[in-house]
Amino acid sequence: MLHRYPKRVAIIMLILTALVAAFPLWGEAVFGTQANFMLEKLTLMLILALFAMSLDLLVGIVGLVSLGHALFFGLGAYTLALASPDFSPASMWWMLPLVMGVSASIGLFIGVLVIRTKGIFFIMTTLAFGQMLYYFISTSQFAGGTDGVFIMFRPSLAIGERTLVDLDNPYSFFYFCLGMLLIGYFFLRWLTRSYFGQVLDGIHDNEHRMQALGYATSGYKLIAFVIAGVMAAIAGMLAAMQYGFANPAQLGWHTSGEVLMMLILGGMGTIFGPILGAFAYEILLFIYEHATTHWPILMGLTIIAAVLVLPRGIAGLIIAPPWQRKRNNDDAPAAKKEQASEAVQSTTPRKEG
């Protein structure tokens, strides 16, 4: 998985990041009075990109397909909503560690159970645990049942009396989310290139061989599961700050399905792909919702089409554009063979069990 990507990947991502970061400069010129609304949408996309990226660690890097990742997203949202004081803002200095601690312990608990399962069993059990928390929250009095919980005050980020970042201001919150996304990205990039990441990559390719080499693969998978959960919970916390409430729907399995969709649309196993996927998904959603009230049909068909014709996602298009593949076909049979085998490797199922 630890490919060296062509230079254009870095160039495209840098340009896009600069474009997004400069939105306050060009937003008003393009969207006029809609600029504030668009800023909110953009902030949400940044948050969802972090969420999708956290799932990539599980699905793309380790090869564990989770259909319950929304559990952690919702957990972050509810931890923030329930731990926030009613009449004053919480401090980010203890809220962030709290969210990370809660999600890590629940991730550890669930992880111990689900890591024992493989392949399709892992999909089903993660889904079932996600729904378990969903039903628990949506029938609990203290968590507001199906209505969810409102967050009266966003947490503050201050040293003493001095505010570092005013999270109530949409512009500074936008940059705060962008910062979190970048931290998440560079963290995952570092993690996947570290020794730990190499082992995860080995597990993805052939778990039995890694076990034969003496690696306790369950432990590695469990740690990856917990890390992915903590990152998703941070994204969930940011989402709850953005929405101003925590809602059971954030925990539901439709959210888990949507984030998987972002992952596949962007290109899994690439870390940067899910970011593109989250943006693409939200933009498509925005267009479909405006086109028809029956937008789920369009979204469903888009998902089906993406699975059938674009299994490597947008990232796959950037890394190996169709025209380049064609050129290889014409004048370099050896390169073609190599590329074909690489393509097969990343799209075919790895034997499990």
Added chain:
Amino acid sequence: MDLAFFSVQLLNGLQYGLLLFLIASGLTLIFGIMGIINLAHGAMYMIGAYLVYDLNLRLGNFWLAIMVAIPIAIALGLIIERLFLDTLYKRDHLYQVLLTFGLILVLNEAQRIIWGGDVHRVPVPAPFDASIQLTDNLQYSVYRLFVMGVCLALAGVIYWVIRHTKLGIIIRAGAVNRDMVEGLGINVRTLFTLIFSVGVALTAFAGMIAAPLTSIAPGMGDNILITCFVVVVIGGIGSIKGAFWGAIIIGMATTFGAVLIPSLASMVIYLIMAAVLLVKPRGLFA
């Protein structure tokens, strides 16, 4: 809890469990033989219920409605298998999950377009629209007994086909080693189409006979799907026997959980699943 009340709950649990078995058996067959995880399975249950609701209004006869609805469900299964799943057999589960998730969105929204977002009911059909008086203030619906009988009969047929016919031998062999079955000259392609259509038809049929017992509402398939996942995980994926006992366990746990520990009722089945996973990570009968 007196004896009469207890036996009513027991019957309810059994009836719900048997219905779950019909749905879960399709799910587990499709996975066991074809290696496909079909999230749209629950949506087919919903479509079965809506088909019967619609046809019952048009034709004025519940039994006739079922007779017409079954071929429609089988046809829908055939179309889905040929159009979408054909390309997915050799691919990772991830793509199956996503494609069938897309199918759920399409089917759920198609349901809204055709039948709207209202909740509907189907009247209990004659001649089963009566009740048996158990005690002075407890009675039991004859239709529920009928549903139980039908489910048990179907379970018997499935058991017989799998144990005692040539098709059953192929199915069992396919669950163990698909490539070997293909190598022995069995047309796996046709077998897949057959299994998928039968699995989908079983689910849709469950939705049809359950229609007079439940309210027919959008999204009813999503809940049943996840319950059936729990059934299959408990029983062991690919095992019909596991699906049967898993379904009975979940049916009983749901019914008695709602009566005995209402505060935890929605969690009970997941707690059972967690307990089974702790002891037997591959399910009770795998």
